[in-house]
Amino acid sequence: MACTKATFTFSQYCSDRCSSSRRRRRASAVSFFNGNSVMRLSSHRGALLTNNVLETSKSKDKSSSNNNIILVSEKLGEAGLKVLREWGDVECAYDLSPEELCSKISCCDALIVRSATKVTREVFQASKGRLKVVGRAGVGIDNVDLQAATEFGCIVVNAPTSNTVAAAELAIAHLAAMARNVARADASMKASKWERNKYVGVSMVGKTVAIMGFGKVGYEVARRAKAALGMNVVAHDPYASADRASAIGVHLVSFDEAISNADFISLHMPLIPSTHKIFNHTSFAKMKRGARIINVARGGVIDEDDLVRALDDGTVAEAALDVFTEEPPAKDSKLVKHEKVTVTPHLGGSTKEAQEGVAIEIAEAVMGALKGELSARAVNAPAVPTELVAELAPYVVLAEKLGRVAVQLVSESRDVKVVYRSADLDTRLLRAMIIKGLIEPTSNSAINLVNADFIAKEKGVRISEEIIAGVELIDSIQLQISNVISIEGKVKYGSPHLTRVGSFDVDVSLEGNLILYRQVDQPGMIGRVGTILGQHNINVSFMSLGRTCRRKMAIVAIGVDEEPSKEALQHIGSLPAIQDLVFLKL
Ligand SMILES: NC(=O)c1ccc[n+]([C@@H]2O[C@H](COP(=O)([O-])OP(=O)(O)OC[C@H]3O[C@@H](n4cnc5c(N)ncnc54)[C@H](O)[C@@H]3O)[C@@H](O)[C@H]2O)c1
Numbered sequence: 001m002a003c004t005k006a007t008f009t010f011s012q013y014c015s016d017r018c019s020s021s022r023r024r025r026r027a028s029a030v031s032f033f034n035g036n037s038v039m040r041l042s043s044h045r046g047a048l049l050t051n052n053v054l055e056t057s058k059s060k061d062k063s064s065s066n067n068n069i070i071l072v073s074e075k076l077g078e079a080g081l082k083v084l085r086e087w088g089d090v091e092c093a094y095d096l097s098p099e100e101l102c103s104k105i106s107c108c109d110a111l112i113v114r115s116a117t118k119v120t121r122e123v124f125q126a127s128k129g130r131l132k133v134v135g136r137a138g139v140g141i142d143n144v145d146l147q148a149a150t151e152f153g154c155i156v157v158n159a160p161t162s163n164t165v166a167a168a169e170l171a172i173a174h175l176a177a178m179a180r181n182v183a184r185a186d187a188s189m190k191a192s193k194w195e196r197n198k199y200v201g202v203s204m205v206g207k208t209v210a211i212m213g214f215g216k217v218g219y220e221v222a223r224r225a226k227a228a229l230g231m232n233v234v235a236h237d238p239y240a241s242a243d244r245a246s247a248i249g250v251h252l253v254s255f256d257e258a259i260s261n262a263d264f265i266s267l268h269m270p271l272i273p274s275t276h277k278i279f280n281h282t283s284f285a286k287m288k289r290g291a292r293i294i295n296v297a298r299g300g301v302i303d304e305d306d307l308v309r310a311l312d313d314g315t316v317a318e319a320a321l322d323v324f325t326e327e328p329p330a331k332d333s334k335l336v337k338h339e340k341v342t343v344t345p346h347l348g349g350s351t352k353e354a355q356e357g358v359a360i361e362i363a364e365a366v367m368g369a370l371k372g373e374l375s376a377r378a379v380n381a382p383a384v385p386t387e388l389v390a391e392l393a394p395y396v397v398l399a400e401k402l403g404r405v406a407v408q409l410v411s412e413s414r415d416v417k418v419v420y421r422s423a424d425l426d427t428r429l430l431r432a433m434i435i436k437g438l439i440e441p442t443s444n445s446a447i448n449l450v451n452a453d454f455i456a457k458e459k460g461v462r463i464s465e466e467i468i469a470g471v472e473l474i475d476s477i478q479l480q481i482s483n484v485i486s487i488e489g490k491v492k493y494g495s496p497h498l499t500r501v502g503s504f505d506v507d508v509s510l511e512g513n514l515i516l517y518r519q520v521d522q523p524g525m526i527g528r529v530g531t532i533l534g535q536h537n538i539n540v541s542f543m544s545l546g547r548t549c550r551r552k553m554a555i556v557a558i559g560v561d562e563e564p565s566k567e568a569l570q571h572i573g574s575l576p577a578i579q580d581l582v583f584l585k586l
């Protein structure tokens, strides 16, 4: 998904009205997981709007614990092991080779890992269906093949909150230690030297730190940098709430603004396709000369070769790194050995307190999943029963696409009202898919039916729902986004279509690349835009124009086969009659 312009201001055109009549939802019970533990959810009228159906039971019922074998492949806090032992036989086997892990796994019901164990497709294959739960004792799940886990009907759970403060503290420790040359001065003294002039540092007070990723860890770093170190704090996070930032005196700014003015740049975004190597020679070149970088997020967000070059030529003064593309890095890694770099071996989550918290959090999540309960900590997609998939499949796609459109039209899509026009509907799956569309492209959480409400709540995204009497299973789904704009979609000929934007009727297949804008309804516009696209060698697949009256405003959607360049979009957007142009990748 890409978004060339995140803000879309159709407010004056939002005149959609919704009937307040609400239909009774059919009581239903649906199983969401295949495999040995079939999980069942019951829904009834009103429950979805008020209840979080995701509960982790604290029950210590051991009646069916006899056969559970839990393999712990990396060091886990004793408190967590204690919880697990109440529920099954726990085997701790550290430093297993991939082959050893594969040979052990066929006898295990649950596997608990941290960041070093690679839980690959081969591991799921070798488990021959016995492995029911993988518990990641920590946040990042990039070492677990979620797709394979889902295909093999294995639930993956993580512990996303217990090491937040620990990671933030390490970021601050790195920042301060780098500014004052602590590690190098220590090494120098241990080499029997006394080099006071060599290790003159830089001050932190009054300097600007850019927090790149204003999520759980970023927020805690920002708070500490501001309150404890007296720094100016700016943050970049396309999906963070400006209110949450301003509440602690932090300004949200663009990526370029953040990196070009900061003395220190601290990275706290997830490693997802859009952040992979986002810090590269282009971004280093935009930085204030002599900026200092701290990374306790994931090594993969930095192009490490480019960083070495930027350090060599002085573009970047210093870097303090806890995480690396390959862990452990090669013994002769130029980056690790670089004189301007200080490193720690992925210690962000490694405090006694955090490890204790993570261990308990993951043990409870794993235990709950083994008992067949729905887990709020589940991160992979559930296997939905075939009957349900068959019935809802096209609407599921529509729901996710509408969520994706919404987040691209209004970057802060935090208040979303969903109005379903339907004959009879259990909305849980659709709501989960809308949440997935709204949140997943901007986060490292994989969102599914199990965790959607939980994550929406955690991210401050409020979803409310209304069902209006319709004729078909689902006539339409409408999203009213943050009181800014509403969009509506329908399934037409089996595929998802955008059918309304604000008060304009459109008919747009929600697939591929889409250019969307408002324009003054006047002759010659289609020709002008078509000519620009032609000049940029972009093929138009369809064009749809919606208007409420002649020669006023109209909305135009153009499907394009190729992704337009920034220049092409700017060229179209610069036509005087055109406003609020966005490019959507669906
Ligand atoms: N070193 C360690 O031991 C350690 C410990 C904990 C967390 N982590 C890592 O720290 C990172 C942050 O963890 P968290 O718990 O705060 O996650 P989080 O999901 O709470 O926050 C991540 C934030 O990044 C934002 N984001 C997404 N794309 C972005 C982009 N292109 N630019 C800027 N921001 C973007 C998201 O909107 C979100 O607010 C993750 O990569 C996690 O794996 C490392």
Ligand SMILES: O=C(O)[C@H](O)COP(=O)(O)O
Binding pocket: 114, 115, 116, 137, 138, 139, 140, 141, 163, 346, 347, 348, 349, 350
């Ligand atoms: O993602 C995480 O939670 C951190 O990177 C910590 O990883 P660890 O459990 O391997 O210390």
